[in-house]
C-alpha cells in the first residue's frame with residue numbers, strides 16, 4: 001500500500017470528534033473540505049442551482065435533476081483503451097493535495113465526491129487499485145450501510161455508470177434523496193412479489209416499477225451475501241467487464257439490512273445515440289435506478305416524458321424470468 005501518500009489524505013480530527021459517530025465525522029469532513037478545497041466548494045455551491053422536476057407514475061415517482069456539471073461523467077468515454085491511458089483519479093498518488101478523508105473498514109478511503117449530484121455525496125474507494133467488481137464485497141457494503149445509517153450506499157457496475165471501472169469504489173447519498181427510499185415500504189406492502197421467505201431473510205421483487213429489481217432484507221448480513229451470491233452466479237456475465245451488469249443500493253433501518261439489486265443489460269439507452277433533436281443524454285446508474293434521473297442538458301430536462309423514461313428503463317433493464325434464476 002502507498003502508505004506515504006495515504007497519510008497525506010487522511011484527515012486528522014479535533015480530539016473531541018475522534019470518538020464521534022460517522023455522521024458527525026462526515027459533517028466535519030465536509031466543513032473541512034469546503035474550507036480548504038476551492039474546486040469542491042465551487043461545485044457544491046453550483047449544486048445549489050440545479051433544477052428538479054417530478055414525473056408521477058401510479059405508484060412511484062421519477063425526479064429529473066438538471067445538472068450541467070455532470071456532462072463530463074454522463075458522456076465519459078469508458079472504453080478500456082481510454083481508461084488505461086488516463087491517470088486513475090481514485091489512486092492515492094493522483095488525489096488532489098486538498099482531498100482528505102477517513103479510512104473506513106481498514107480498506108477504503110471515505111471522501112467527498114467533488115462532482116456532486118447530492119448535497120452530501122460521498123465516494124468510498126478501495127485503498128488499492130483493484131477493478132470494480134462486487135464479488136466478495138457485499139458484507140463490506142452492508143457494514144457501511146449500518147455504519148452510515150443516514151446514507152444509502154450504492155454500487156455502479158463497471159459498465160453501469162461507474163466512472164472509474166478500474167478502481168473499486170462505492171458511493172453514498174443521504175437517505176430519501178432517491179425516491180425509492182421513500183417509496184420502499186409502500187411498494188413492499190402493496191406492489192411486491194415474494195420470492196423467498198425464510199427464517200432469516202425475505203427476498204422479493206417490485207411489480208410494475210419499470211426497473212427489474214431483486215430485494216434482499218434481513219437482520220443479518222450473511223444470508224444476504226449468501227443469496228446474492230447465488231443470484232450473481234446465475235446472471236449472464238457481461239464479457240467486457242467480467243461481471244453481470246448491475247446497480248446496487250444498500251441501507252440499514254429498523255434493525256434490518258436491505259440490498260436492492262437492479263438487473264441491467266445495457267450501459268446506455270438508444271436515445272443516447274440518436275441524432276439531434278431526438279437525442280436524450282441520459283446514462284443510467286444506481287441513482288437513476290433509484291428514481292433520480294440526472295440530465296446534463298437543459299433541453300433534455302424540459303422535453304423528457306414519461307414514455308421516454310419508460311423506454312430508457314426498459315432498454316437498460318435485464319428482461320428475464322426471476323423465478324428461473326432464483327431456483328434456490
Ligand SMILES: [Zn+2]
Pocket residue numbers: 088089090091092128129130166167
Ligand atoms: Zn486507481
